Amino acid sequence: MKVLSKVFTVIVSAMLLTATSVYADGHKSKGMNVPKIGSMVVMSGLENPWDMTFTADGSMFYTEKCKGLSVKTSSGKINKLYGMKDSKGYKNSGNDLFCSGQAGMLGVELDPNFKKNRVLYLYSTSTKYHGSGCKTNFEKCDGNIVMKFKVSKDLTKISGRTDIVKDIQYKPFESNQPFGGPGAHNGGRMAFGPDGYLYVGTGDRHRGICGQDNTLLCSVVLRIDGNGKGHPKNKVKGDKRIYTYGHRNVQGLDFRPSDGQLFTAEHGPWHNDEITALVNGGNGGWDPKEKTAGRGACPDQYCGYEPNQMEGMTPAVRAAYTPMSDTRFKDLMPPAWNNNGYSQGTGSAAFLKGGNWGIYEGRFATGIMGIGFGGTPGGMRIDIVDLAKDGKSVKSVIHMPVGVSKRFRGLEMGPDNALYATTDEGEIYKVSAQ
Amino acid sequence: MYFFFNLVRYTAIKILISSIGIIFFLSSFQALAGDAEAGKVRYNKTCINCHGPAGKGAASYPKISGKEVPYITDKLKTYRAGTKIGPNSGLMIMMAKPLTDEEIANVSAYLKDAKYDVNN
Numbered sequence: 001m002k003v004l005s006k007v008f009t010v011i012v013s014a015m016l017l018t019a020t021s022v023y024a025d026g027h028k029s030k031g032m033n034v035p036k037i038g039s040m041v042v043m044s045g046l047e048n049p050w051d052m053t054f055t056a057d058g059s060m061f062y063t064e065k066c067k068g069l070s071v072k073t074s075s076g077k078i079n080k081l082y083g084m085k086d087s088k089g090y091k092n093s094g095n096d097l098f099c100s101g102q103a104g105m106l107g108v109e110l111d112p113n114f115k116k117n118r119v120l121y122l123y124s125t126s127t128k129y130h131g132s133g134c135k136t137n138f139e140k141c142d143g144n145i146v147m148k149f150k151v152s153k154d155l156t157k158i159s160g161r162t163d164i165v166k167d168i169q170y171k172p173f174e175s176n177q178p179f180g181g182p183g184a185h186n187g188g189r190m191a192f193g194p195d196g197y198l199y200v201g202t203g204d205r206h207r208g209i210c211g212q213d214n215t216l217l218c219s220v221v222l223r224i225d226g227n228g229k230g231h232p233k234n235k236v237k238g239d240k241r242i243y244t245y246g247h248r249n250v251q252g253l254d255f256r257p258s259d260g261q262l263f264t265a266e267h268g269p270w271h272n273d274e275i276t277a278l279v280n281g282g283n284g285g286w287d288p289k290e291k292t293a294g295r296g297a298c299p300d301q302y303c304g305y306e307p308n309q310m311e312g313m314t315p316a317v318r319a320a321y322t323p324m325s326d327t328r329f330k331d332l333m334p335p336a337w338n339n340n341g342y343s344q345g346t347g348s349a350a351f352l353k354g355g356n357w358g359i360y361e362g363r364f365a366t367g368i369m370g371i372g373f374g375g376t377p378g379g380m381r382i383d384i385v386d387l388a389k390d391g392k393s394v395k396s397v398i399h400m401p402v403g404v405s406k407r408f409r410g411l412e413m414g415p416d417n418a419l420y421a422t423t424d425e426g427e428i429y430k431v432s433a434q
Numbered sequence: 435m436y437f438f439f440n441l442v443r444y445t446a447i448k449i450l451i452s453s454i455g456i457i458f459f460l461s462s463f464q465a466l467a468g469d470a471e472a473g474k475v476r477y478n479k480t481c482i483n484c485h486g487p488a489g490k491g492a493a494s495y496p497k498i499s500g501k502e503v504p505y506i507t508d509k510l511k512t513y514r515a516g517t518k519i520g521p522n523s524g525l526m527i528m529m530a531k532p533l534t535d536e537e538i539a540n541v542s543a544y545l546k547d548a549k550y551d552v553n554n
Contacts (some may be wrong), residue, residue, distance in 0.1 A: 174521045181521030274519045310524045370483035378483040424492035
């Protein structure tokens with residue numbers, strides 16, 4: 001009996017030990033791979049750096065809003081390629097290019113076949129196509145353009161400028177709004193989709209009718225080919241270059257690597273920054289037109305900051321008056337995230353790519369600039385947003401431990417799987433994960 | 435004798451009045467000069483969100499560091515009074531409204547010599 005008891009004890013002990021080791025192994029394999037994140041300055045002393053794009057070998061093209069386009073080659077040399085009017089030190093320049101307020105040289109993007117065709121796309125404000133327009137804030141003003149260039153193999157010059165979009169709307173004069181200077185809300189971010197088409201974000205340029213008007217290129221995302229022609233399957237009725245409409249000011253634009261879904265990140269009007277999954281022909285729901293949806297007349301026919309636009313007030317009250325995503329519209333693309341009803345200056349975004357990002361791989365890094373009014377906490381951070389598969393909600397949002405607090409203007413993944421960030425303070429940061 | 439007594443009394447009164455004047459002058463000068471350290475704390479509370487660290491300017495918001503104290507003081511008091519001076523007046527009026535004279539003096543003192551350090 002004693003022998004049997006000992007045998008039983010040994011068997012039970014062995015089972016427990018086995019179970020423990022299985023648990024231990026299982027636990028280890030299921031541990032969360034949270035990366036160590038750090039940042040370093042790769043460039044400083046820049047003037048409003050806005051956007052970046054990379055070649056496969058790590059050369060970085062970047063724009064400075066009031067200066068022009070430059071490239072930092074993979075060997076570290078800086079070539080100043082294409083300047084604005086009166087910019088100094090650039091190899092070439094465009095005398096029609098200028099900056100004013102939020103407007104200037106903004107987005108830059110390389111063609112997906114850049115290695116072979118050497119084509120680069122550049123977004124800027126220009127006087128070239130004003131024509132008989134732009135005499136007031138209440139008429140057509142073709143003041144933002146998309147240009148196409150060829151880049152020399154040694155990255156020392158760009159040439160052969162062709163303007164492929166000439167009529168993105170621009171605000172020429174000051175208006176009676178809180179951020180009322182000329183050059184407001186130009187959008188400016190660009191991205192190539194998996195379909196090989198170029199997507200271009202634009203803004204409402206403080207014009208009330210822009211949100212829901214699809215004949216003008218404002219408040220829209222374009223889907224065009226390399227010559228500026230609209231995709232044949234764009235569904236929006238109106239200008240055939242328009243992919244989606246009803247946006248406020250699209251400065252965050254990227255495609256989710258896992259399924260190619262396009263998302264925007266937008267800055268709200270003192271309420272509701274938003275991240276939205278776009279669908280062909282969809283409506284972002286922004287409609288700042290006066291005498292609409294129960295509203296009366298608004299200053300300079302634009303209700304974007306109403307009511308009571310010069311005073312702080314509860315964001316929810318503003319949101320009810322002029323919503324970022326108005327549910328009146330049947331074709332509304334509902335936002336996945338609204339920053340808890342706050343606006344803190346969301347303005348750029350990039351999906352994190354590479355296994356080095358651990359559990360954050362595939363999540364949406366979102367740059368937030370600042371602007372804290374009426375009790376709204378300031379931003380100046382990068383959020384990591386875990387978007388639901390259907391793109392209609394978020395699973396979690398955390399602040400990325402970057403180690404610095406800046407106005408993060410532009411985010412872009414580098415070929416080294418690091419996240420690069422331009423700041424309004426004048427730097428480009430490299431944010432690494434291990 | 436009487437003359438000397440009056441002279442001493444007159445001089446003493448004069449010194450007393452001058453001293454009071456100097457004390458008032460110095461205290462008012464101190465209020466004008468402001469406390470730069472306190473100004474930095476106040477600046478970093480809200481102003482930094484638009485004007486960037488150390489008033490270096492950011493995006494379309496102007497550089498405000500290196501300006502003389504009377505310049506910033508005047509601008510902030512003008513905005514605080516609700517007067518429009520430029521396209522971002524709506525924002526500045528809103529931000530300046532709650533500022534006290536002391537806070538304006540402190541922020542002005544801080545911005546005069548504020549220097550941007552990329553690492554801070």
